[in-house]
Amino acid sequence: QEVKIGVILGFTGPIESLTPDMAASAELAMKEASDAGTLLGGKVLVPVRADSTCVDSAAAVAAAERLVTSEKVAAIYGPDCSGVTMAVTANVSVPNGVVTISPSATSPALSTIEDKGYFFRTAPSDARQGQVLADIVKERGIKSVAVTYTNNDYGKGLADAFVAAFTAAGGEVPIVSAHEDGKGDYSAEVGALAAAGADALAVFGYVDQGGKGVIQAALDTGAFDTFILGDGMIGDSLTQTFGSALDGSFGTAPGSAGDNFAKFDKMAKANGIMGDGPYRGESYDAAALIALAMQAAGSDDRAAIQSKIIEVANAPGEPIGPGELAKALDILAKGGDVDYVGATNVELIGPGEAAGSYRELEVKGGKFTTVRVR
């Protein structure tokens, strides 16, 4: 028998280049769970994709509505961007009682929405990332930082968190300036940022979007040579483009560097997910959580799934890494307890909030390398 799972991401729109790999990672987890053959006694998870467009909440709600009421999915993986996530949660997930696990909606505002326990996320809130990043900058002895962020709730939230933490620690932020994604030219932003005379430039944007454009313009004009990168900026397309010109730049991304992520990455590559964009691990984990909760509840009923998510995600229980879903399903089938760790060290702090670790990355020799995990 088949159990449908909604996969709703912005396949078109401003992050359309990230989403194919994210979806594939989530579907990888579903396939792994199904292939185990032990899911609810041999059920198969069937992903049903829908387009969130990342920005158009009306379209996203319509798509989610279709998933829930027409496709009758048991749970939803997604949406991706914080804005549409909020809309889908309020208008579709809560009213219909469907679990929604976003891999990437990181806005701090999502921590406090009225989700009646149906909204989860596998990526931690940006409130923490800002703090972590500020610590790193401070430790590296950088005193003044110019900040630019993508003008949405994610960028703004992260920038606010970073600026607050950094100035509290005695750092100086002479200029904070938003940039719009997908625009043709970022010379104006770079001109203004450069003129403020800071030691480094913090970029809180998207790797394939304005963030990259800003870095390009900054490098071209010689305005900055050290960049501080938020999670959205971590991706190999950045280093492929700029190579060792970025050496010495650093940043953070949710996730553990440890063996778990490497393991996942290998698995993903082996399954044809060739990119290195962010949120692949979180995607895999989000889908895995759905499968495990289902198994723990012993049913693909929507409410039942909801009741078990936290339980399978957190301790106590046997730690489960990526690629070990079969084992976890077995344990659960036998009534045991699991603590899903996954690719990104999943730890849920109640609905709507995930703890999590961050990797501190630095560009060395034109490659992102993990310096340590915090």
Place this chain on the structure above:
Amino acid sequence: MTGSYLIGDEMTGGYGGADILHGVTIAVDKGEIAVIVGPNGAGKSTAMKAMFGMLPLRAGQVRLGGRDITALTPQERVREGMAFVPQTNNVFASMTVEENLEMGAFIRDDDFSATMEQVFELFPVLREKRRQPAGELSGGQRQQVAVGRALMTRPSVLMLDEPTAGVSPIVMDELFDRIIEIARAGIAVLMVEQNARQALNIADRGYVLVQGRNRYTGTGAELLADPEVRRSFLGG
């Protein structure tokens, strides 16, 4: 008449709705001036357009020099030596007077400066205004540009839809003079006129159209002499 150089024979057609023309026949020979008169909305302009291929005909045909040209597009007819000055929208408003005249000579490959000189002689004001966009001219000046443009083609058939509307008497006389000369040079001239008495005066042939039908046909003098025509169509 069936042997005339340009003939619109039993033309029937309209703009998509009901027919406007009902079996109208208009003909003109080389060296001749033919004038169409009639009340407003009689279908005079429509007949002209039909002869120039700007209106699909449901029946009838148009022949030029004995050849059936009913199927030709307007620009093909231009290449066959026909020239037309429409009643409205007859200049390139954004182009200068000179460029308007040059467009008249668009299909000519030879040197047309002599023709342009002739046009300037005929309408001296155009020489003054040669660099001004035609859209900024006065109504009568535009009319002169429009006729000048058609003359630039050096056509074998010249069709004019109310060429003298809005031009001052002195220019009208000159225009008619010039038209007589053109006709004498062996060109077939077909025109619609509301200054009907003057026009019929210089016409070899006259047609009175009423409600899309031929009502009277004759030489210019005959029509002028017909009291019924005078009273009903020429203003007494």
Place this chain on the structure above:
Amino acid sequence: MAGNGLGRGLAAFGAMAALLIAVGYAQSWSVSLAMLNLCLISAIMALGLNIQWGYAGLFNAGVMGFVALGGLAAVLVSEPFRPEAWRAGGAGLGAAAASALAAAALIAALRRRMRPGPARGTMTAILAMGGYALARHFFDPAVEAIEAIDPSSAGNIGGLGLPIILSWPVGGLFAAAAAWLVGKIALGLRSDYLAIATLGISEIIIAIIKNEDWLARGVKNVSGLSRPVPYELELQQSAWFVAKAQSWGLDPAEASGLAVKAMYAGLFAAVLLAILWLAERALRSPWGRMMRAIRDNEHAAAAMGKDVTARHLQVFVLGSAVIGMAGAMLTTLDGQFTPGTYNPLRYTFLIWVMVIVGGSGNNWGAVLGGFLIWFVWVQAEPAGLMLAETVGALLPEGSPLAQALSEGAPHMRMIFMGLILLLVLRFAPRGILPEKIRR
């Protein structure tokens, strides 16, 4: 819809209804109702634009800005009152507004007194800059104080704490006020120049809403707006409702969703019908005749004694008010205000497509266009996927084209949308329900 178009109109609306019903059967009633709600809102937006373009030939390329203003109204009306924010920054905001107004009044007075010329220009500029500086002097600290209050969940001035349904007329008022200002400035411009001016102004409105966090949290969004209808969970907890649902053989959760959507649909439909009635009555009156005359030839209309500028301003304001109202309704339905979602493709051009495809100048056409285009916009996604699948299935397994198709499936949405648009325009070039020429 009277006269010769009646049959065509009935057929078109019948077909539209059939489409929605088909979705109800094939996908679900919930999807169908949700779509209906957005269809209704889209129809109102299209009506507003039709009033401007169809009646008067005003090229408003700034629909998005007015929609957003409506949304802003929803926040400012329904959010709870935040006394602490007003204590912190209310005085400063007031002083800033007062100085801006004073400067504007001074400039206006000056311009009336002085003759045009460089002196007047310089004085205007000096006053404007002085006013700006003074306003900023009060404004900046006030904003800082407001934004400092609980920034992660508030940081704005809040609202009036009134029922959100009041924001619909208020949204109309906001948009009307903005339109009045825009119109005063830009209505002297002709067609495409007016278009670029309105486009620019709508971008400016969005920029302000996005960046002025004290107003409505900017890009940090406002969520959890109150509702004019009950929450699904409330219904699910009401014994009466559950019993009723079960007696109809429905799952209570599903039934609650349907009920809520149906209530929204009722409200929206009522608004739509009221506006449609007014619009039709106006169009068929001598007023409508005058507007069509102005659209055809402004110079002649002016020579016939019609005050073209005033009439243009009037329709521009009216149309914008309708659009603003729809904007407030949309935000009400979403339950959140997300300035980042306002993009011209979705909120300006799509509305234009609705009006043109429906039949500009014809109110019923605009409504139909709103329904149809929204339907296609939403259904293009699954349809595109299906198209990709069916074509892919015909191709040999593993062929590169099939591969490309399956990878590109989401983009089929665009292709599908484009195809529909072109097909409709091909077979109904003046719109599905073209403007009727009264004879």
Place this chain on the structure above:
Amino acid sequence: MIRVENLHKHFGGVHAVDGATLEIKTGTITGLIGPNGAGKTTLFNVIAGAFPPTSGKVYLDGEDITGLKPHQLFAKGLLRTFQIAHEFSTLTVRENLMMVPPNQPGERLWQAWFHGGAVREEEERIRARADEVIEFLEIGHVADELAGNLSGGQKKLLELGRTMMTDARIVFLDEVGAGVNRTLLNTIGDAILRLNRERGYTFCMIEHDMDFISRLCDPVICMAEGKVLAQGTAEEIKNDERVIEAYLGTGLKNKTPAQRAAEARA
């Protein structure tokens, strides 16, 4: 009634109107003639408020009306027609006429919405008046046709018809006769005379048909190069040397076919 004082209108380097001073007396039918490009239409445009003059003044009954907007002038009873017809092309002929009367209650939205009765009554009245005009202009068969589909001359008639839809005090006619059938033009001339005598309309008309001018107009003003060249009765003007040279000319130089035929016979 209308006094124009030292009026100038320049378009860049072109001095279309170049110091024209003239007067149109109440109750007259004043003819305005002059070579093409003399500045007649431009003068009309300035008087009717289509654009402001470069310098100079226009007075209506002693009141300075320079630079007023067309609709304000309309309210003062000043009406104009266009040399190049400005019909409302997507309105029918009847609607073109019906839109003219001022202060229609139905043109105010509130009344259009909520006072249907009053609006309907007024419409009946206006429609009746429009039908009279239609009949008069002999365009009954196209009364319900879109004005955009009319023939060139019919559009001219419609221009004229609009001036008959309201009680104007002074009407400026810019070549209503051009392109109008002469028999019909005679009827129109009668109508203008009647409006002038019976309803007290003052007219000022640009026309190139001297017969028509002679029949209707007194006085006649001839403009040239932006200035007033001559002024007087039609007879005086016709015999004025300057006018003949600049405007009227001395007839055809070539022989007409009839003349040639006569010569050949002789």
Place this chain on the structure above:
Amino acid sequence: MPETIDILNALALFANFVAIPALAYGSQLALGALGVTLIFGILRFAYFAHGDLMAFGTMLAVLTTWGLQGAGIGIAPLPTALLALPVAILGAVALSLAADRAVFRFYRARRAKPVIFVMASVGVMFLFNGLVRLIIGPNDQRFADGARFVFTARDFKEWSGLAEGVALRQSQALTVVVAALVVAALFWFLQRTRTGKAMRAYSDNEDLALLSGVDPDRVVRVTWIIAAALATIAGVLYGLDKSFKPFTYFQLLLPIFAAAIVGGIGQPIGAIVGGYLVAFSEITLTYAYRKFFAYLVPAWEPDGLLQILSTDYKFAVSFIILVVVLLVRPTGIFKGRVL
């Protein structure tokens, strides 16, 4: 008084962050606007698919470039993409002609209103949009090779001994030069050649053009050929300077339209001036002038950044400028036509 070297430093600073970027961006916009303005001027509608046509042409250039690079063919230090340009132009021309045949010709024959053309072009825009993404995907593609810089900021500092560097990218220089050449050529073509005049005549009065013997099909064809070539050139130059991403090309449409209209739509020169106006107003009004004045007026130590407006409003700023320009000159700087 500032010293000479400080003045030079200020100038270098201004050149590096304001003048050069604005000139390059302005030229990119101008090239795009040129195509829009041409289509508007002659076919009389606003062509919404232009951004996506640029994307399509550039995509072909990218694919061809990859092919050439694979085969080891290049013209270093110039980018290989220049070699690929002719192929790309041919492809874009073919696509444009096909679109005209399938879509626009129908409406021309029916003499539909301009707004119908505009809406049809929105449909075409969706199609192109999907097509490009189907073929090359939505991602960023890099295809620039050859030397990136004519000189870098560091080169400049070493050479001049100034504290401020100036960088000039090859793509920037290329863009400015090409823009100048293309405008000159287009201007010459429209004003002086027979075909050019026929095109202007057609745009002015279609019926009368027919009566002068102009072949309308030819005019339309030539228009599309030029427009597609312009779009491809603009797209490739933009892509070389920044990168190729379909979504960005769509987004460029707005500033391109703004540039075309403010310059006076239908006027080639207007497109150029409009492009620069948009670019310069964006950049000069949001630049923070503190450092600049620090060089010029060393005694003055302002506490702010001396930024007229925050970059948050850069898009809005350029539109305010547009609105102001239009209020002063209601048909654009160079008296464009009105629909």
